[in-house]
Amino acid sequence: MTQTAGPAPRPFLEELKDGVTPRATLLVVGVLALQLLFIASYVGALHHPKLRDVPFGVVAPRPAAAEQAVSQLERLPGEPLDPRAVADRTAARERIMDREIDGALLIDPAGTTDTLLVASGGGRTLANALTTLVTALERSEGRTVRTVDVAPADIGDANGLTSFYLVVGWCVGGYLCASALAMSAGARPTNIRRGIIRLGALALFAIIGGLGGAVIAGPVLGALPGGVAALWGLGALVVLAVGAATLALQCVFGIAGIGVAVLLVVIAGNPSAGGALPPPLLPPFWAAIGPALPPGAGVWAARSLAYFEGNDITGPLLVLSAWAAAGAAITVVMAALRKKPTGRPTSDLPVS
Known part of the structure; x- marks a missing residue:
């Protein structure tokens, strides 16, 4: 009885093309770029603290x-x-x-x-x-x-970094929640109703996340003084600002919008936020962009609420509100402009 030989192995280049598609290659290159930018941003901002003005x-x-x-x-x-x-x-x-x-x-x-x-x-x-x-x-x-x-850091805030880590946690929650909502059915909302529903879900998440962070940093761990209500409001606004901006970026750039959000919030925003090094110790570029990004605005407001009787927070709150409003507006507009699929009624489409 003769045995038939199996199919000949495919050439390596063909296997490579199937294993690493052009789309995957672009994503990997994008990840590499974000990695290098992360290193350059953090090391550039924090490697040589020097008092300036x-x-x-x-x-x-x-x-x-x-x-x-x-x-x-x-x-x-x-x-x-x-x-x-x-x-x-x-x-x-x-x-x-x-x-x-x-x-x-x-x-x-x-x-x-x-x-x-x-x-x-x-x-x-x-x-x-x-x-x-x-x-x-x-x-x-x-x-x-x-x-x-005259305004000492609390005994539970030994290195004065609690405000920074609290705001970073809120920011991470904001863009991860927005990414999860958008990626549940592709990177772009299908219609205006779905976009509004996702913004509503994000707002509910922001309220819960803001309260959770304020309670953990305050009454639970005793790491940050100040009223829970004020920190709760700030936390909800930080989460909403970052989340709405992330939804908007995904509407504009598709899945690449997640990378843009990471670029703005993590790579540019965190080292310039004034956490490890307050603005006067940062190089000029990072000191200039920090107040305009959600992490920097959030850290300044959190420290003001905790140690400075809530003074000088109008500007940071306006920055956060602008990010939230712009992100929500772009999300709704892009959803409204998106063409409905053809071939079968919209009502027959699955809803995620």
């Missing part, structure tokens, strides 16, 4: 002495400080709490010890950098400095 107050009993000190600080190599004269200690503290300045030096002409006001709640790394700089300056003039923390 830190808003800084100077208090002295006589205006002439204050102006002289301001002039000296302005001439420091590298321009680490952006000094300005402040009337008195009370005014300096108020400006720090209003987040107009990050520190202040109170000069005592009658003695040899001056006082430095800092706020570690706005970033412990920044407070430490100011302390190091001013201590060295005072020592060079034969003086000493006493540091007073």
Whole structure:
């Protein structure tokens, strides 16, 4: 009995074409680009912290002495400080709490010890950098400095990073939820009704996720002070802003929109958010883009709510609201413009 030989093996190039399609190749190249951008962004932003134009107050009993000190600080190599004269200690503290300045030096002409006001709640790394700089300056003039923390980071927020990680968690939830909603039936909403339903589901997710994050960081772990209600509202807005933007990007770019969302939120947004390094310690590019992206706006608002009596959050809230509104609008418009499939009635199509 003769045995028939099996089919001849296919050439390697044909197997390669089937195993790695052009579409898969493009996706892999895109992932590689995101990987390299991730490394470049994080290392570029965080590898060499350096004080740049830190808003800084100077208090002295006589205006002439204050102006002289301001002039000296302005001439420091590298321009680490952006000094300005402040009337008195009370005014300096108020400006720090209003987040107009990050520190202040109170000069005592009658003695040899001056006082430095800092706020570690706005970033412990920044407070430490100011302390190091001013201590060295005072020592060079034969003086000493006493540091007073007017807005100290909570004992449960040892490194001052809780706000950052909380906002990062909200951002991750936002774009993962949006990706899951869109990918359930392809990367683009089929019609306007489905787009609106997905936005509604995202809003519900944002409310629950915002509350969960606020409760975990606050009452459960005691890692961040401040009211749960305020953090809840902020968290819901952060999740909605990132999620709506992700839905919009998927409507415009298809599945590649997920990569664009990662580029904006993770690669550009996280290192520029002011978490590990507050804005005055970041290179100019990252310091400039941070406040305009959801992570940066969220971190600033979270720290303001926790340590600065809720001051100076109008701008960040407007940024987050703009992302949420623009994302929702683009999602609805793109869904409305999308042509209905032909060949059978829309009502017969499966709904995911």
